[in-house]
Amino acid sequence: MRTLYRFIQRNEQGQSALVIVAGLVALIGALALAVDGGNAYAQRRQLQNAMDAGAQAGAIQLSLNKTNGEIDDKINEYVARNGADPARVNSYYVTQDSSGIKYVEHGSIISAYGVNSPPPSFINGRPIFGVQVEGTKQFPTFFAGVVGWRQLQVGADSRNYASPPTRQGTCQAETLFPIALSANTFTDENKDGIVDFHFSNNEPTYAYRIWEKKPTELANFGYVSWNGSTSASNVANFMNNAGLNVSGRWSKGDNIPYAPGDLSSGSIRNALQGKLTSGDGVTVPVYDYANQSNNAISSYRIIGFARMTIVALSASGLPAGQRYMDVRFVQWVEPTGGGACPYYGVGQVAPPPPQTPGGPVTRNLVGTIKISKINPVGETTQTQTHVPVDVMNVMDISGSMNAGFGSMSKISAARTALVNFNNNMQPLLGDKVGLATYPQIVGNLNGGGTYSFNCQQNGQTSQYYIGQLRSTLTSNIAGVNAIINGLNANGGTPIAGGLQQGRLAALGAGHNPANPAVIILASDGLANIRLNGRWTGFDGDTYNSLQCNVGAVQDALDQANLAKGDGNSDGRPDTIIFTIAVGNDFNPDLMQALATVDTDPNKPHYFRVTDATSMNNIYQQIANRVQNFQNESCQVIQTEAFAPGATLVVRNRDTGQQYTVNTTSTGEFVINNVSPGTFEFVSASVNVNGFTYDVFTNGVGGPALASNPTVTVGQGGGTYKTDLFLKTTDSVSCPGS
Incomplete structure (x- = not known):
């Protein structure tokens, strides 16, 4: 009996051992499922993050017109940054057909299209729309190795398109x-x-x-x-x-x-x-x-x-x-x-396009920043020999020039001052003078017919006000003076049209390219005529920066910017502009902006005259300057340019949210997914060739704004655009001065 009991006892102990072993296996399996399964999920999540980062980086490179190799390199860089092995990652282009269906082009990886070549325009007859990044990851197990699973593998893929959203901000x-x-x-x-x-x-x-x-x-x-x-x-x-x-x-x-x-x-x-x-x-x-x-x-x-x-x-x-x-x-x-x-x-x-009912509402703030670029081009060659000059006088003969100006009218004072100026020129030494005036009043210009105006005043008219060339550049001083003495005043103030005629004549057939070209603009009024000759409706009686008249001001600035640039690429400004503000009713900021930038405070280019005597004196001062250009210290080219890499700070006044962005090489900025509100452009700054451009202006090369520009973003979705313009207030001097 005792022997039988011992046998049964030993048999039960063996069975218990089997039960314990089986239980341990089940426990290890449960641990493997819990620990290694959880780790697998975490590894896949990390891999997915890496694929997302790589796809986004690749799509951005695609939108920047990079080569296949650059796109692939950027994908691999961001994949590695996020813990994945680039050797286990493949990237492909995504195309789209005319029905909007997208295809992952698995036939070739991105680098196979040539690392130094741009992406193909089409793959299988379909344009490229984005990239897809696919990868796998292997990792060791903790407990699953007991049951034979010493490594596990997870996979992930991510797709990102170059348009949209990563081409937002492009043309x-x-x-x-x-x-x-x-x-x-x-x-x-x-x-x-x-x-x-x-x-x-x-x-x-x-x-x-x-x-x-x-x-x-x-x-x-x-x-x-x-x-x-x-x-x-x-x-x-x-x-x-x-x-x-x-x-x-x-x-x-x-x-x-x-x-x-x-x-x-x-x-x-x-x-x-x-x-x-x-x-x-x-x-x-x-x-x-x-x-x-x-x-x-x-x-x-x-x-x-x-x-x-x-x-x-x-x-x-x-x-x-x-x-x-x-x-x-x-x-x-x-x-x-x-x-x-x-x-x-x-x-x-x-402006906000209609949104899909119930769909997401997105608002984007975009624009371009331009600067009035200053380029000092160095000391002029100084000599004791007279340097011949080509001078175009551009005179305002609008109706307000009939007003009293001390002992005579403004137009009479102008006639006297211009004649005296011309008599200081030296035609025998090569000097030339010419004359343009504004306005010339014509009906139905170029078949334009009747047009409407609605700035301060509303109505229709068929009268156009343009600049008029009275004399091309000539050495016949007496002939030009005879024209000046016959001038009478009437009409509006097309400063842009007058500058246009002056610029074209100063650089026209009579101009000697070896001679400095000079424009002297005199005006007693406010620009209120567009370059096409149409009156804005602004009466121009009192200085008032009306939004509806901005086009007339910008047209004048455009003509001045063209004149002060280097259109013939000879390394010098095409013309030097002096401006003379006559009387009291004028736009001082505009007149200063039209003039050439000063490089010497003792040699200004903008003047104001208050009576006939001061007008004559200023013209004599300018005459002395142009007769001695050989002693001018330096020259400055002014051009319109994009603001590359400018730092822009924008604040939503309603929410307090502030954004800081940098512009592209072509001056573009994009701020995505903004909230409704009034956005203030707090500051913008860029350094170009040693000059800091950080003052907001009214147009390219225009006067400084009295306050920071703003734009209102409404409740509706869409893209809101505001272009910004900057100038520098740095002192300007030429190299070596």
């Missing part, structure tokens, strides 16, 4: 019509250095005639394909379905493939005829360069966008070189654009 548009328009369609018609536009918003009957391209020869426009197809019927399909955004979104700098086609007959003509009949406007890309391959056009490089309506087609059946369309361009806001393009009527930022 872009979508829902495009498959026609590429040459930037040369728009020209500088009045030779003032500024491209002219005719928009149906203001000139409803004006139409441009744009000529169709030949296969190997440029004209005004050509056809394009969104997916690289060379089928004319496919282009026609793009035209018929343009409103469905079959184009996708395109950005400045992209190259759109050329497509064949003509409007003489067939599907393309039918599609264009449909737009002509409907009157629907279309947005088209504007190109500045046509790429060629094998002596034929292969693609067009986008520089901006334009909006147009088709109003006529050439007759059917015409041969190449004789086919055209008549179109009208309209001013338009492109709601998808988030940054500045060269302006062809399409604004790249929008």
Whole structure:
């Protein structure tokens, strides 16, 4: 019995051991599930973060037009920063078809497209829209190794697009019509250095005639394909379905493939005829360069966008070189654009577009910062020999010049002062003088007809006020003086028009490029006429910085900026501008801004005169200056330029939230996802060539603002744009002075 009991006892002990072992295995399995399973989740989360960081970094590089190698390197950098092994990561491009369906192009990794080459425009006939980053990660286990799982592996992927959101702030548009328009369609018609536009918003009957391209020869426009197809019927399909955004979104700098086609007959003509009949406007890309391959056009490089309506087609059946369309361009806001393009009527930022009901509301604040760049170009060569000068006097003869000015009227004092000035010149030594006045009053300028004005005063008129060239540069001093003595005063104050005539004549056919060119502008009034000759409606009786009159002021600044630049690239300013403010009713800030920057406080370029005597004295002072230019210490070129890398501080006055951002190389800034409120631009600063530009101005080269600029962001979503302008108050001196 005792033996049997011992046997049973030993058997039960063996069974208990088995139960304990089984329990331990289950316990270890549970621990492995809890610990290693939790660790696997954490490892995957870390890997996902790495993939997200890499995808975002790659998309940003894609939007910056980097090479395949640069995109791949940046992806690997941010993957490694976030704890993943780049050797276990692959990155691919993402494309999108005309229906909006996106594809991960697994056929080749990004670097396989050539590390020193730009990304391809198309993969499998679809444009690139972003990048996808995929990776795996292996890691050792804690308890699972007991049951044979010594390592575990997790995987993750992330996709990020270059447009949107990482191309916010760039020049872009979508829902495009498959026609590429040459930037040369728009020209500088009045030779003032500024491209002219005719928009149906203001000139409803004006139409441009744009000529169709030949296969190997440029004209005004050509056809394009969104997916690289060379089928004319496919282009026609793009035209018929343009409103469905079959184009996708395109950005400045992209190259759109050329497509064949003509409007003489067939599907393309039918599609264009449909737009002509409907009157629907279309947005088209504007190109500045046509790429060629094998002596034929292969693609067009986008520089901006334009909006147009088709109003006529050439007759059917015409041969190449004789086919055209008549179109009208309209001013338009492109709601998808988030940054500045060269302006062809399409604004790249929008007031709040309608939001999807129940969808997210986003608001973005964007803009561009420009500076009035100062460039001292060094000491002039000093000599005892007289340096001949070419001087254009630009005189205000508006109606207010009839007012009393001490013992005589302003216009009489001006006549005397100008004649005395001219008599100080030395034509036998090469000096020349010329004369421009403003205004010249004309009716129906260039067929412009009647126009409306609504600044202080409202109404319509067909009278235009422009600058008038009275005498080109000449050594015939007596002849110019005779013209001066016959001047009478009447009309408004088109300072821009007067400066335009003075600038063109000072640098025109009579100018000797070896001689300094000088403009002397005198005015007793306030600019209230646009460069196109149209009165704003501002009466100009009392100095008042009205927003509705800003265009007239900026037009004058534009002409001065052109004159003070270095348009002929000879390393000197094209002209030196003196300004003379006559009497009391003038804009002192504008008159100072129009003048050349002073480099010596004893040699100013802006003056104010209060009577006939002081006017004559100032003209004599300037005459002495220009007669002795060989003793002028230095010269300064002033140009309009972007503010690269400027630091901008913006504050929401309503919430107190403050933002600090830096501009791109082209001066653009973007602040995404802002709250509603009034935003104050607290400060902006950039150092360029040793000068600090940190004073907000009214336009490029304009007077300083009395207060910081602001913009109001409403409750509605959208992109809100404010351009900013800066100048320097640093003292200016030339190298070596």
